[in-house]
Amino acid sequence: MSETVYPLAGNTPQRKGLRDSVYELILNMLMTSDIAPGTRLSIDVIARDLKVSPTPVREALVQLERTGLVTREALKGYRVAPPIHSGQLEALFDARLVLECGATELAAGHAADVVPELDATLEKQRELGEKVRRAFAAGGPAPVDLLREYFAVDWQFHHLIFEGTRNPFLLDMSEDISIRVHRMRQTVNAGVTDAPDAVIEHGLILDALRNGDGDAAAAAMRDHIEKVRERARQDTAAR
Amino acid sequence: MSETVYPLAGNTPQRKGLRDSVYELILNMLMTSDIAPGTRLSIDVIARDLKVSPTPVREALVQLERTGLVTREALKGYRVAPPIHSGQLEALFDARLVLECGATELAAGHAADVVPELDATLEKQRELGEKVRRAFAAGGPAPVDLLREYFAVDWQFHHLIFEGTRNPFLLDMSEDISIRVHRMRQTVNAGVTDAPDAVIEHGLILDALRNGDGDAAAAAMRDHIEKVRERARQDTAAR
DNA sequence: AAAACATGTTTCCTATAGGATATTGGAAGA
DNA sequence: TCTTCCAATATCCTATAGGAAACATGTTTT
CATH class of the missing domain: 1.10.10.10 (Winged helix-like DNA-binding domain superfamily/Winged helix DNA-binding domain)
Incomplete structure (x- = not known):
């Protein structure tokens, strides 16, 4: 036995x-x-x-x-589940604005802890963005795996900010949003060529956090998400 | 087809x-x-x-x-699950501030639709609050069912604001928060005697929404939640 | 020919059974 | 007396079976 x-x-x-x-x-x-x-x-x-x-x-x-x-x-x-159509897409960005701007402000309270991690992640994103740029410049088929990796790092920046709030409730909600954002990227193929923009905008958020300025960081996050929203709009219009 | x-x-x-x-x-x-x-x-x-x-x-x-x-x-x-202890309680209020203030601002965009419902709910809350006050004035055991009904209407005010955003993502998150708030009320027995305060603060939010002033409404919501937080703090300290 | 009905198949939903694992209790030994 | 080991029980986890509802197909009727 x-x-x-x-x-x-x-x-x-x-x-x-x-x-x-x-x-x-x-x-x-x-x-x-x-x-x-x-x-x-x-x-x-x-x-x-x-x-x-x-x-x-x-x-x-x-x-x-x-x-x-x-x-x-x-x-x-x-x-x-049905995909995200344009109306829900606007709503998704509205929800992200509410959640992530508030989270950024709260994360500024623990800036010393989160800035190093954000720094490392942003550096990785910069490298991967460059790889993506080269792959597209060289033509050929879309580098699916590379893009997936880039998107993962891109989201990790946002995720680290949620973790930086040290708030388990906001962290849970970020998980919900995360899946929806990934699903959006399946339908709205945005963010393919905007890697340089995203890196710059993330850098602005990080700078504000480094200075411990919560309001400025939240404003930078708002600006970033609004720009992503605009790029997504253009993508859906062009499709 | x-x-x-x-x-x-x-x-x-x-x-x-x-x-x-x-x-x-x-x-x-x-x-x-x-x-x-x-x-x-x-x-x-x-x-x-x-x-x-x-x-x-x-x-x-x-x-x-x-x-x-x-x-x-x-x-x-x-x-x-374990109950909400004081540290998580602060985090819960932080999350509510982020979510509900943002939701209030968005709901102001559909003020015409939501104000009537909020009006009716606030009126119900006023009546129930008065009943609760009388029951406590008369002494005797705590009117459990009456309190449950009052809390339900109290939360319905907040819930209607989430519905007023017409944003399914925020609405989903409000469901998550709702359960946690109810669970908090089991442990922190606050809100028993603050019915008049809550009615007044809800009235201020409603007034701002009636005027279509999203910023003022969000500020009133922030003020309300901060005051609830303070009352909860006093309750836990007295326990 | 089109609609309505009847029948067969697929799929979901619930119930029951058996193997695997954690917990509990007591006994043996230091 | 305390620790360790072991066995018995309860519980979880997975698999299988049967009843009910929905879907698909073919036939009949208007």
Whole structure:
């Protein structure tokens, strides 16, 4: 009975339960590949594909439903949530303005802690932005992986500011916003060529934080988000 | 192709399945009765109590976990989340300041739509506040149901402002905050005797909105929340 | 020919069962 | 007396099965 052989470094990613594994798998699938909105996410089909029973899949979908990536209709199943259309896009930027400007002001209270991290992140963003610029200058296909990495670092700057507030509630909300922003980038392919602009604007925010000027930092953040909004508008108009 | 058949007024309240029923039952249980934090929420026990199978209970708990009311440890089960202690209480008010002041400013853009509803709600709050005052003046035990009703109307004022933004993202976040505020009221028993103050402060916000002055409304909201924070501080200090 | 009905299939939803893991209690030893 | 070990129980986690609703298809009727 006691077959308790200690697996040692035997990687057991199921150590955290199948539910979380399935959750991350579906989340990655939704984030990376472009799946048409409205696509049915059949529980049984996913369970068969992943060689697991429907129960963990069901729980993972409940968790995903709360994020807004999938929608559920009682007795009809789950579907991929509709994309963000222009009206909601404006609302998303309004929400970001409210949240991030306030967060920036609060983060200024812990400027000494957050500035170094922001500095390192901005430097990474600068390097990656340069790589992206070169890749586009060289022509060829869009460097998907590189862009994904750049976007991740770009968002990490904003995320660090939320962490800098030392406020768990705002941090939770930033998670909600994060997923929606990523989803927006799938539909509005903005931010491809605006890397230099974003780096400069992030630099202005960082400078204000370095001076401990919360109001100026919040104003710089407002300016940044408004400019991103404008670039997104132009992108949707050109599409 | 054109399969957009609008079935009814879209209102199908009895079509929600067991999962949502269980969710609402547990939510109400956590909201109303005072349950000690850390209490184990056994899936099987709940299932037996509610005469259902563990599966819907499990899904309801996954949903509750996302709200922060319960915590989960893999292979160890669910527990009632710890209460809000003083440090987090300050953070909660900071988050409210960020969210609600921004929301108030945005709601001012739709003042014509929201002012009537706010007016009616404030009137209800005034009446209930008076009832509460009389009940306390008469002595006797705390009128639990009456207080619950008063708090509901009090929060409805704030909720209507979130709705007034016409911003689904901010509205979602307000739901998250709402649960935490209710939970705070369980621990910090503030707001019992401050009904007149709250009515006056809400009135100031409403006046500013009636004038269409977004900045003044946001300032009034900031003033209100700061005063609530101060009253909560005094309450925790006196306890 | 178009609409309405009936039937079969798929899928969701709930219930039950079994394996794996954590917790609890007591006994043996230092 | 305290610590350590071990066994028994309770609970969680996953898998499987059956009933109910929704979807799709083919037939009948106007």
